[in-house]
Amino acid sequence: MSPTGEAEGAARAEEPAGTAGRRAPTVADFTTANEVRWCPGCGDHAILSTMRGLLPALGVAPENTVVVSGIGCSSRLPYYLDTYGIHSIHGRAPTFATGVSINRPDLSVWVVTGDGDALSIGGNHLIHALRRNVNLKILLFNNHIYGLTKGQFSPASKVGTVSPSSPHGSLDYPFNPIALALGAGATFVARTIDTDRRHLTATLTAAAAHKGAALIEIRQGCPTFNNIPRQPRGSGGATTENDPASPELGPIRLSPGLPIVFGPNDQWGIVRDPNTGELVVGNGGDPRVVVHDPGTQNSTYAYALSRLAETALGEAPIGVYRSVSQPSFDQLFQERLATARPGGRGELRSLLTGSDSWVVAG
Amino acid sequence: MPTDQLPERPDGVRRLENVVIRFAGDSGDGMQLTGDRFGAQAAAIGNDVATLPNYPAEIRAPSGTVAGVSSYQLHIADHDITTPGDQPDVLIAMNPAALRANITELRPGGVIILDTDSFTELGLDKAGYEVDPLTDGSLDSYQLFAINLTGLASAAVADHNLKRKDAARTKNMYALGLVSWMFSQPIEDTADYLRKRFASKPDVQAANIAALRAGWIYGETTEAFATVYEVKPAALPPGTYRHMKGNKGIAYGLVAAAHQAGMPLFLGAYPITPASEVLHELSLLTSYDVRSFQAEDEIAAIGAAIGGSFAGMLGVTVTSGPGMALKSEAIGLAVIMEMPLVIVNVQRGGPSTGLPTKTEQSDLLQALYGRHGEAPLPVIAARSPADGFASALEAARIALAYRTPVILLSDSYIANGSEPWRVPELDELPDIGIELATEPNAVDEVGNPVFLPYARDPATLARPLAIPGTPGLAHRIGGLEKQDLTGAVSYDADNHDLMIRTRQSKIDGVDVPPLEVDDPAGPPGSGADVLVIGWGSTWGPIGEACRQVRADGLKVAQAHLRHLAPLPANLASVLSEYHTVLVPEMNLGQLAGHLRRETLIDTVGYNQTRGMPFQVSELASVITRVIQGVVDDDTPEQAAVGGNGAAKVVGDVTARLTAAKAGVGAGGKTTVTHSDATREAGR
Known part of the structure; x- marks a missing residue:
C-alpha cells in the first residue's frame, strides 16, 4: 500500500476500487459488531440500514470507504459501518474528510452530519467543502433539533420552537439547507426522507455516482425530542383536497424529465409566473407546468424550488434539485501534482542547495 | 564599526571584523528587499550574516510617518555571529520618519546616509520634526552623508520610459548600489536577481539594474566617501552554504522529513502573520510532491492536516498564536487519535491580535498545556533561522515515531531573520518514518485475525497505524475515549484512567538528547x-x-x-x-x-x-x-x-x-x- 494512493487510484479507475480478484462485498462486510445505540424509532436506524445495503452495491471495498462524522446522534454512524472511519469533533467533519479525499482519490469518502453539526457550529466548513466541490458525499440528517444535548432548538428549527433553551419559543429564522447548499455553489443537492427507504436509496445512489460534492438533506424527526409524524404522500384526509400547503400532503417528489404536479389527483402543479418569473403553485393541468431538470446549470431554478416551502407548500420537495458536472477539487488537486512532476519527483538536494549557494573549502 | 578597529590598508580599504547596517524607509520603499539582497551579497562573499527585519503591521501605514517606517538590520562579520547586532553602525534613512525612528539607536559616531529628497516641509512635518535635523546640528555627532538619492536614481533611469513615480521607486536599488560599493560587495548577484524578478517587465528590470549600477558608480566616482570598508569572509566549516530564513528553513525541513519518511507532505494552513511564508514556500514545491491546501480557517487547516495523516501523508499545519488558540480542540483530537502531526507555531506578540509583526515567546505555556483534558504532546523549539530546518526534521521524527502531534515553536524573529546555513548532504539526514500496519496484529476469542489499532509497541508505546486502502484493517477512531487495544468506544472508568496514564507515559518516554552545557571553565x-x-x-x-x-x-x-x-x-x-x-x-x-x-x-x-x-x-x-x-x-x-x-x-x-x-x-x-x-x- 503506497501512502500516496496514486498507483492504486490509477489502477482501479477501470474497475470498482479494491474488488479485483475478490468476491463482491456484502452487507455483512460493512457491518460492525458494535451495538447500535440510537433511540427506538429513530430514523437513523433506517439510514444506517440503507447505507449497509447501498455500499456493497456501489462496488467499493470496505477498506476503500472512509466515513467521517462530527458530533451528534447522527455522527455515531461510522462506528456501525465496517469501513475506515473518523468520529471527529463538532462541526469539523468536512475538514478531516477534505484532507482524506483530496490526497486519496482512490477512496470513497462520506460525511455524516446533522443539522446542528453542519448548519450551526460547522456552517463554515460545509459551505467551503461545497464551494470547492470536494468529492464528498455529505449526508445531513436533519431532525430540526439538538438530540444528543437533549432537545435544544437548532438552526433548522421553525420559528417558535419550544425547547429547553427556548421555553417561550425560538426567535431565530431557520436555515433552508437546500437553499444554503445551492447558494454555496454545490454541484449536487438533494433532499430525501428517512422513512422512505426506496427514495433514500435512490437518492444516495445518485449522490454516490456524482463526481464532486454532494449534499443530501435527509429529513427526519426525533422520536424523543421533536416528534414529526410520518406523512406518506397522499395520506391526508379531506383537507388535502383544497389546500396545496397542507402538511397532510407530504412533500412533492421531483423526478427528472417529469412535470412537477402534486395533490391527491395531481390537481396542482408548479408553474412559472409569467409576470415575475418566479415559481408558484398553479393548476396541474396548466401547460406551463415546469418539467423538472436538475441538470440546469443556472441554480436559480433549483433555488426557487427550495424556497417554495416557505411560501406555498407544506414542506420542501424531495428529490434531486441540482446535479451538474464540474471538475472536483480532488481532481484538480491531483492534476496539479501530476503536471508539476512530469519527470518524477524533484531532487531534494538540489532544492536544498538552491541557486544562490556558495562553497566554503575545507 | 568602530573606526579604530583595524588599520586602514594601503589601498584605502579599511578592514572591519563586523559591522551592523540598518536600511530604513517608508513601508513602500522596498527596504525589506534591499536588506535581504544586501544580506545575500554578504553571504555570497562568505561573511557570516544575521538579519532582523522589522516592519509595521499595516501593509501601507500612512506614508512618511514614523508608524509607517520599515527597517532591515544586518550584522555581517568575518567570524561566527548569532545576532543581528544591538546598535547599527550605519543607518540608511530614506525619509525623515526613518531617520527619526532609528537615530536614537545608531552608535555615536556612526554613519548616516540619508535621502534628502523628502526632507521638505511636508516630509518633516509628517515625521514630526519641528526643525530640520539637517540644519539644527542634531546630527553633528555622526558621519552624515546627505544625498538626493531619489533625484539621482530618477536621473539614472530617465531613459527607461518609466513614469515619474516609478522612476523614483528605484531609489532603494540606488542606495543598495552605493552601500554595496562602500562595503566592497559585488552587485552582480543582485543584478541577476533583478533580471529574474522583473523578467516580465523589461522597463522596470532595466531601470532597477541601472539604478543599482548608478549607485555603485556614484560611490566610486564622487569624492564624498573617504573610505571603503571590507568585511573578510568568516571561517565557516567547509561545505555548501546558503542564506536561510527561518520560515524557509522550517519549510525545507518539513520537505526533507517527508522525503526521509517516504511520505508525501500535506500542509493544511490558513494565512496568518508571521507564518504565512511557510505556506508560500511549500506551495511552490508541488514538484516535490508537497501538497499544500489553503483552508477556510485555522480549524479547517488542522482538520485537513489530520485527515491527511489519517490517509497516510505527513500531515502538517502552520500558524501563529491566535491560530493555535483556534486549533486547540483539534489538537486534542490528534492526541487521543494518536495521529502523527506537526504543528508549527511561529509566535508573535499576544494576547489576541497583539503585535502581529513583532516577536515574543509567550506561547510556551499554551503549547505545553493549552488543551482541555490531559492532553500531553511533545514540544520543541527552533533556536535560529538555520535551525528551523533541523528542528522541523526533529518534530517530524517524533511525530512519526510516536504517532503524536508535535508542536514546533518558532517566532517572528526566527521566521524573518536569516543566516548562513550549511546545506546537509542527504546521507547526513536522519532516518525517520513509520512502518504502516499491513496485517492483523492479534486474533479474537475464536481465533480470527483482527487488527487492534491501540495495541502498542512496548518500547515506544506507539500504536500501529493502518491507513485506508489496507484490506482487513478497517477501523474507526475518534474523539471518544478508546478501549485499550481495540480502540472501541469505552466509558469504563478504569480504562479511561489507564489510557490517560498510557498517553502521558508515551510522551514522557520520547527519546530526547541530554542537555549540553557550554562552559569553557569546566563541566x-x-x-x-x-x-x-x-x-x-x-x-x-x-x-x-x-x-x-x-x-x-x-x-x-x-x-x-x-x-x-x-x-x-x-x-x-x-x-x-x-x-x-x-x-x-x-x-x-x-x-x-x-x-x-x-x-x-x-x-x-x-x-x-x-x-x-x-x-x-x-x-x-x-x-x-x-x-x-x-x-x-x-x-x-x-x-x-x-x-x-x-x-x-x-x-x-x-x-x-x-x-x-x-x-x-x-x-x-x-x-x-x-x-x-x-x-x-x-x-
Missing part, C-alpha cells in the same frame, strides 16, 4: 557558578552575551533547550550544579515556571516583551550583575538585577507597584531598566 559543578538557560530564539543573544562576559574575564555557563516537553532527563541534575540559574525570556517567565514545576529548582528570570529580540549588551550586563551578586553576596535577590547600583531593580513589578503606592519615586529606576526580572526565591 557543571566545577566551572561557572551561574548558568544561563534559554529556549528558542534567545539562543543567539544569550550566546553572544556569554562570550562577551567571558571575554571580560568572568565565568558563565550556557545551556539551551530544544526539547521543552519532555525535558531532557539530565535537566534537574545539570541545573542543581549551579549556584544561580538565569532564565532570559521574551515573556514573563514561562520557562522559569516550567522548570520550577518540573525540577523544583528556582531560577532568576530576566524578562521583556518589547517585540524585539534581546540586545546582547543588555544581557551581558544582566549576566555580569548576576555573577557579581553571587560573588559579592550570597543573596542574589539583591544583586541579580540591580541597575545603577540599586539593590532591587530591573523592574520587579511588585516593587514598582509598592513604590508607586507609597509615592516613592521609583519611576526613574524602572524606566531606565525596561525589563522585569524576578528572583522567585533563594536556594
Whole structure:
C-alpha cells in the first residue's frame, strides 16, 4: 500500500476500487459488531440500514470507504459501518474528510452530519467543502433539533420552537439547507426522507455516482425530542383536497424529465409566473407546468424550488434539485501534482542547495 | 564599526571584523528587499550574516510617518555571529520618519546616509520634526552623508520610459548600489536577481539594474566617501552554504522529513502573520510532491492536516498564536487519535491580535498545556533561522515515531531573520518514518485475525497505524475515549484512567538528547557558578552575551533547550550544579515556571516583551550583575538585577507597584531598566 494512493487510484479507475480478484462485498462486510445505540424509532436506524445495503452495491471495498462524522446522534454512524472511519469533533467533519479525499482519490469518502453539526457550529466548513466541490458525499440528517444535548432548538428549527433553551419559543429564522447548499455553489443537492427507504436509496445512489460534492438533506424527526409524524404522500384526509400547503400532503417528489404536479389527483402543479418569473403553485393541468431538470446549470431554478416551502407548500420537495458536472477539487488537486512532476519527483538536494549557494573549502 | 578597529590598508580599504547596517524607509520603499539582497551579497562573499527585519503591521501605514517606517538590520562579520547586532553602525534613512525612528539607536559616531529628497516641509512635518535635523546640528555627532538619492536614481533611469513615480521607486536599488560599493560587495548577484524578478517587465528590470549600477558608480566616482570598508569572509566549516530564513528553513525541513519518511507532505494552513511564508514556500514545491491546501480557517487547516495523516501523508499545519488558540480542540483530537502531526507555531506578540509583526515567546505555556483534558504532546523549539530546518526534521521524527502531534515553536524573529546555513548532504539526514500496519496484529476469542489499532509497541508505546486502502484493517477512531487495544468506544472508568496514564507515559518516554552545557571553565559543578538557560530564539543573544562576559574575564555557563516537553532527563541534575540559574525570556517567565514545576529548582528570570529580540549588551550586563551578586553576596535577590547600583531593580513589578503606592519615586529606576526580572526565591 503506497501512502500516496496514486498507483492504486490509477489502477482501479477501470474497475470498482479494491474488488479485483475478490468476491463482491456484502452487507455483512460493512457491518460492525458494535451495538447500535440510537433511540427506538429513530430514523437513523433506517439510514444506517440503507447505507449497509447501498455500499456493497456501489462496488467499493470496505477498506476503500472512509466515513467521517462530527458530533451528534447522527455522527455515531461510522462506528456501525465496517469501513475506515473518523468520529471527529463538532462541526469539523468536512475538514478531516477534505484532507482524506483530496490526497486519496482512490477512496470513497462520506460525511455524516446533522443539522446542528453542519448548519450551526460547522456552517463554515460545509459551505467551503461545497464551494470547492470536494468529492464528498455529505449526508445531513436533519431532525430540526439538538438530540444528543437533549432537545435544544437548532438552526433548522421553525420559528417558535419550544425547547429547553427556548421555553417561550425560538426567535431565530431557520436555515433552508437546500437553499444554503445551492447558494454555496454545490454541484449536487438533494433532499430525501428517512422513512422512505426506496427514495433514500435512490437518492444516495445518485449522490454516490456524482463526481464532486454532494449534499443530501435527509429529513427526519426525533422520536424523543421533536416528534414529526410520518406523512406518506397522499395520506391526508379531506383537507388535502383544497389546500396545496397542507402538511397532510407530504412533500412533492421531483423526478427528472417529469412535470412537477402534486395533490391527491395531481390537481396542482408548479408553474412559472409569467409576470415575475418566479415559481408558484398553479393548476396541474396548466401547460406551463415546469418539467423538472436538475441538470440546469443556472441554480436559480433549483433555488426557487427550495424556497417554495416557505411560501406555498407544506414542506420542501424531495428529490434531486441540482446535479451538474464540474471538475472536483480532488481532481484538480491531483492534476496539479501530476503536471508539476512530469519527470518524477524533484531532487531534494538540489532544492536544498538552491541557486544562490556558495562553497566554503575545507 | 568602530573606526579604530583595524588599520586602514594601503589601498584605502579599511578592514572591519563586523559591522551592523540598518536600511530604513517608508513601508513602500522596498527596504525589506534591499536588506535581504544586501544580506545575500554578504553571504555570497562568505561573511557570516544575521538579519532582523522589522516592519509595521499595516501593509501601507500612512506614508512618511514614523508608524509607517520599515527597517532591515544586518550584522555581517568575518567570524561566527548569532545576532543581528544591538546598535547599527550605519543607518540608511530614506525619509525623515526613518531617520527619526532609528537615530536614537545608531552608535555615536556612526554613519548616516540619508535621502534628502523628502526632507521638505511636508516630509518633516509628517515625521514630526519641528526643525530640520539637517540644519539644527542634531546630527553633528555622526558621519552624515546627505544625498538626493531619489533625484539621482530618477536621473539614472530617465531613459527607461518609466513614469515619474516609478522612476523614483528605484531609489532603494540606488542606495543598495552605493552601500554595496562602500562595503566592497559585488552587485552582480543582485543584478541577476533583478533580471529574474522583473523578467516580465523589461522597463522596470532595466531601470532597477541601472539604478543599482548608478549607485555603485556614484560611490566610486564622487569624492564624498573617504573610505571603503571590507568585511573578510568568516571561517565557516567547509561545505555548501546558503542564506536561510527561518520560515524557509522550517519549510525545507518539513520537505526533507517527508522525503526521509517516504511520505508525501500535506500542509493544511490558513494565512496568518508571521507564518504565512511557510505556506508560500511549500506551495511552490508541488514538484516535490508537497501538497499544500489553503483552508477556510485555522480549524479547517488542522482538520485537513489530520485527515491527511489519517490517509497516510505527513500531515502538517502552520500558524501563529491566535491560530493555535483556534486549533486547540483539534489538537486534542490528534492526541487521543494518536495521529502523527506537526504543528508549527511561529509566535508573535499576544494576547489576541497583539503585535502581529513583532516577536515574543509567550506561547510556551499554551503549547505545553493549552488543551482541555490531559492532553500531553511533545514540544520543541527552533533556536535560529538555520535551525528551523533541523528542528522541523526533529518534530517530524517524533511525530512519526510516536504517532503524536508535535508542536514546533518558532517566532517572528526566527521566521524573518536569516543566516548562513550549511546545506546537509542527504546521507547526513536522519532516518525517520513509520512502518504502516499491513496485517492483523492479534486474533479474537475464536481465533480470527483482527487488527487492534491501540495495541502498542512496548518500547515506544506507539500504536500501529493502518491507513485506508489496507484490506482487513478497517477501523474507526475518534474523539471518544478508546478501549485499550481495540480502540472501541469505552466509558469504563478504569480504562479511561489507564489510557490517560498510557498517553502521558508515551510522551514522557520520547527519546530526547541530554542537555549540553557550554562552559569553557569546566563541566557543571566545577566551572561557572551561574548558568544561563534559554529556549528558542534567545539562543543567539544569550550566546553572544556569554562570550562577551567571558571575554571580560568572568565565568558563565550556557545551556539551551530544544526539547521543552519532555525535558531532557539530565535537566534537574545539570541545573542543581549551579549556584544561580538565569532564565532570559521574551515573556514573563514561562520557562522559569516550567522548570520550577518540573525540577523544583528556582531560577532568576530576566524578562521583556518589547517585540524585539534581546540586545546582547543588555544581557551581558544582566549576566555580569548576576555573577557579581553571587560573588559579592550570597543573596542574589539583591544583586541579580540591580541597575545603577540599586539593590532591587530591573523592574520587579511588585516593587514598582509598592513604590508607586507609597509615592516613592521609583519611576526613574524602572524606566531606565525596561525589563522585569524576578528572583522567585533563594536556594
